[in-house]
Amino acid sequence: MLFIALPLATLCCLILFVIFGYASYIVLRDDLNEKIEQTADINARVLATPFWYLDVDNIESALNAMSRDRDIVAVRALGADGTEFARTGASQAELGDTLRLSRRVYFERNNVRHDVGELVIYFTEARVRELLWRRIVIDLILFGLLIAVVAASLLIANQRSIKEPLSRLLHSIRMTKHGRLRRPVEWNSDDELGLLIREYNEMVTLQGQAQEEAQRKQALLEATLHNIGQGICLFDQDLNLMVWNERYIELLNLPRDLVKEGTPLSDILRFNGERGEYGEVSIPALISDRVAIARRREPYRMERTRPNGRVVQVDHNPMPGGGYVATYTDITERKQTEARMRHLAVHDVLTSLPNRTLFLDRLRQALLSARRFQRGVTVLFVDLDRFKDINDHFGHDVGDLMIQEMGQRLSRIIRDSDTAARLGGDEFAIIQTDVQNIEDTIVLAQRIIDELAHPFDCRGIRLHSTASIGITLFPEDGDNPEQLVKNADMAMYAAKAEGRNNYRFFLPSMHERVKERKTIEEDLRNALEHDQLELFYQPKVDCLSEKVVGAEALVRWNHPERGLILPGDFISVAEECGLINKLGAWVLREACKQTQIWRENGMPELRMAVNLSPAQFQDADLLRTVTRTIETTKLPHGTLELEITESILMNNPEKAVSTLKELKKLGVGIAIDDFGTGYSSLNYLKRFPVTSIKIDRSFVNDINVDQDDKAIVDAVIGLGHSLHLAVVAEGVEQVEQLQYLQNKGCDFIQGFLFSRPLPVRDFEEWVRDRRENHAAPPLSTSIPNDHD
Numbered sequence: 001m002l003f004i005a006l007p008l009a010t011l012c013c014l015i016l017f018v019i020f021g022y023a024s025y026i027v028l029r030d031d032l033n034e035k036i037e038q039t040a041d042i043n044a045r046v047l048a049t050p051f052w053y054l055d056v057d058n059i060e061s062a063l064n065a066m067s068r069d070r071d072i073v074a075v076r077a078l079g080a081d082g083t084e085f086a087r088t089g090a091s092q093a094e095l096g097d098t099l100r101l102s103r104r105v106y107f108e109r110n111n112v113r114h115d116v117g118e119l120v121i122y123f124t125e126a127r128v129r130e131l132l133w134r135r136i137v138i139d140l141i142l143f144g145l146l147i148a149v150v151a152a153s154l155l156i157a158n159q160r161s162i163k164e165p166l167s168r169l170l171h172s173i174r175m176t177k178h179g180r181l182r183r184p185v186e187w188n189s190d191d192e193l194g195l196l197i198r199e200y201n202e203m204v205t206l207q208g209q210a211q212e213e214a215q216r217k218q219a220l221l222e223a224t225l226h227n228i229g230q231g232i233c234l235f236d237q238d239l240n241l242m243v244w245n246e247r248y249i250e251l252l253n254l255p256r257d258l259v260k261e262g263t264p265l266s267d268i269l270r271f272n273g274e275r276g277e278y279g280e281v282s283i284p285a286l287i288s289d290r291v292a293i294a295r296r297r298e299p300y301r302m303e304r305t306r307p308n309g310r311v312v313q314v315d316h317n318p319m320p321g322g323g324y325v326a327t328y329t330d331i332t333e334r335k336q337t338e339a340r341m342r343h344l345a346v347h348d349v350l351t352s353l354p355n356r357t358l359f360l361d362r363l364r365q366a367l368l369s370a371r372r373f374q375r376g377v378t379v380l381f382v383d384l385d386r387f388k389d390i391n392d393h394f395g396h397d398v399g400d401l402m403i404q405e406m407g408q409r410l411s412r413i414i415r416d417s418d419t420a421a422r423l424g425g426d427e428f429a430i431i432q433t434d435v436q437n438i439e440d441t442i443v444l445a446q447r448i449i450d451e452l453a454h455p456f457d458c459r460g461i462r463l464h465s466t467a468s469i470g471i472t473l474f475p476e477d478g479d480n481p482e483q484l485v486k487n488a489d490m491a492m493y494a495a496k497a498e499g500r501n502n503y504r505f506f507l508p509s510m511h512e513r514v515k516e517r518k519t520i521e522e523d524l525r526n527a528l529e530h531d532q533l534e535l536f537y538q539p540k541v542d543c544l545s546e547k548v549v550g551a552e553a554l555v556r557w558n559h560p561e562r563g564l565i566l567p568g569d570f571i572s573v574a575e576e577c578g579l580i581n582k583l584g585a586w587v588l589r590e591a592c593k594q595t596q597i598w599r600e601n602g603m604p605e606l607r608m609a610v611n612l613s614p615a616q617f618q619d620a621d622l623l624r625t626v627t628r629t630i631e632t633t634k635l636p637h638g639t640l641e642l643e644i645t646e647s648i649l650m651n652n653p654e655k656a657v658s659t660l661k662e663l664k665k666l667g668v669g670i671a672i673d674d675f676g677t678g679y680s681s682l683n684y685l686k687r688f689p690v691t692s693i694k695i696d697r698s699f700v701n702d703i704n705v706d707q708d709d710k711a712i713v714d715a716v717i718g719l720g721h722s723l724h725l726a727v728v729a730e731g732v733e734q735v736e737q738l739q740y741l742q743n744k745g746c747d748f749i750q751g752f753l754f755s756r757p758l759p760v761r762d763f764e765e766w767v768r769d770r771r772e773n774h775a776a777p778p779l780s781t782s783i784p785n786d787h788d
Helices: 002-046 047-052 056-067 126-155 160-177 192-227 246-252 265-274 283-294 333-346 354-374 387-396 396-412 438-451 483-498 510-529 571-577 580-600 623-635 646-651 652-663 708-723 733-743 761-770
Strands: 073-079 082-091 099-109 114-121 231-235 241-244 300-305 311-320 324-330 376-384 421-424 425-437 457-458 462-465 467-474 501-504 532-544 548-559 563-565 607-611 640-645 669-675 692-695 724-730
Touching: 002 047, 002 056, 002 114, 002 126, 002 324, 002 462, 047 056, 047 099, 047 114, 047 311, 047 733, 056 073, 056 082, 099 300, 114 580, 160 192, 231 246, 231 462, 231 623, 265 283, 354 376, 354 421, 354 425, 354 483, 376 396, 376 438, 376 483, 387 396, 387 462, 396 421, 396 425, 396 438, 396 457, 396 462, 396 563, 425 438, 438 467, 438 501, 467 483, 483 501, 483 571, 510 571, 510 580, 510 652, 532 580, 532 761, 548 580, 548 761, 571 580, 580 607, 580 623, 607 669, 623 640, 623 652, 640 646, 646 652, 646 669, 652 761, 692 708, 708 733
Parallel strands: 467 501, 548 607, 607 640, 640 669, 669 692, 692 724
Antiparallel strands: 073 082, 073 114, 099 114, 231 241, 231 324, 300 311, 311 324, 376 425, 376 467, 421 425, 457 462, 532 548, 548 563
8 A cells, every 4th residue: 555655646746846846937037027127117117217317327227226236237228219228237248048128218298208218127036946956956856755755754753753854844834835935944864854854954045045035125226216316205005105315305304203104195185285285275176186196097297396495307107007206406506507507597607787788678668658658768878997007906806886876886886777897807887767847857867976986896906097988868869778788888988088987878979989089099000000199399408497308208190191180189098999008008118218319419318207197007927028128228316207197196096106215216206196186194105105296287377367276386385395305397388487486496397488299300400409509598388279
């Protein structure tokens, strides 16, 4: 009976062994395929946004995480056109016998689904076969052992020596069957039962290793989910929460006791609604609507602004078997950047005022409104006077601070309905709307001029500036923005030409004046290149002895078509177009050269006076230019005198003192020209290393009839002498004026009473005549007035 039962039992066990082995293979293979497909599906959704923005770093990070799975051989990320832009794992040549699974990656934007690429996973069934063969070997061993045990049991059923180990083995098998691995069965023997238990223990060890590997992969997947920058949640077909990461909790500020496996979506919606996440809404209606949206079978994207101001982008992607995966991305910084870019596109970076583009757009809107309601519109073009000199002298940092404060001042002056803009450089413009009468515009223009009377404080540097303002009216001066701005610009140049620090309304005749000014600018550039400039010299005479002691160099322009042009007709143009420094350097060089020629040819030892413009004085190369000129012409110390105005000194007194001291070291005298017409401080005046002051001709003209002028002249002479400065009177044209100045102790005289400015040859002849006949009476007062 035993010999019949044992073969039958063996045959049955063998059949069961084959069936179980094949079933195990199918289960292992299906588990592998399901795991790979799940990995592909989740990562295809997670990588949609990185694919769209070509965020290679995030893509490679995700690929590396997937490639840590021992069953995955390689992972590739392909673009929509099939181009590979990220890869990890084995090379292409090593993928011959691997299996391939791909998923298309879709990105939802503005309710349009975009195919952005493909995720390809290469995997192998090697571990399936390995595990299967191990199981077969183990099962064969177990089968053999089981047969042996059965046989032994049948043969020596009465032997109690096999009962205890078999009981232990059976108990361990049952525990393993229910998924609870126990410690190895403790039994030591050298017989067949001992061998069976040892093989069983090895099987238990292998299964434990497999379980640890599965746990490690699960931990790796969780680490990936919790370390990506996006919040992720997955709800099943019943809309219960199944998967989430830390970023999801952080972005939505959800309590941890709410976020747990199995939490219904409705509970999360109710919590958000009760804390005002969606504003004032009916919570039941909210839940109903949101649940209906969550059950939609098409992907969608929405942006959600949380109560704390953060903007979150939500990407909803339904899953094939029901439920959905949602990713939450914090796009606050991106939104802020986009807002800043939109702002910068139509605003000035330095002042935050509207730029030219926005200004013209608002002007168009203002004109449309004005036409509709029959109201007036005014455009004011504001330009800072001599800003280039300040920028060149103090640097662009100080200039930028001045521009910023100018923008702030204009913003304070105008009404909320008006617009102030920076058009570029030192040019600003204002749109004044709802203008009832022209006096409204005059008041605004005067307020701008008055505001600029206050100094600018730029990092401790007090700067003074004025503005020239051009004004155009709608509809009188134009019916479109471009024409109004162009006419306001011309009116502004007219204000500059008339002395700056004022405003002018546009007149049609300004077209011709602007054209004329442009012509002068071009001709002046040619004049510097083609030697059309010439220096005239006006003698400086000792007030008491009437002996010639020096001369002042004054530039003239011999225009080939217009004849002799005086400085008043082209110096302002040179300043505005940036030629003044080049012109001034030429005057300085030619005057010093001519002075040295006179000295070498036996002329009296005359001092040469040369005027410095504000731009020259603020030029960083002034000292080098003067030094090079003196060295080149070999002019002795004490021969050159530079004339500057009070306003130049007071624009930055501390810097002026430093510059004047350096000039004094070069042996250069300093004269303050037109003294009394500016706003110099006596406290600063005594600190300036000046050698003389010049009384402006406006005080000398009426010295015989105006008591105020007399008082000013007397005061200037007394002040100069008390400070040990020489005093020069300009514009002396009458003998009575000379006599008065002589009586008051004035040191030197300039004026038509002695001579007008003369060319080189005429000046030399005049000086020779004065030397030969020094006692000759002064010239007649009836001399044409062509003041320099």
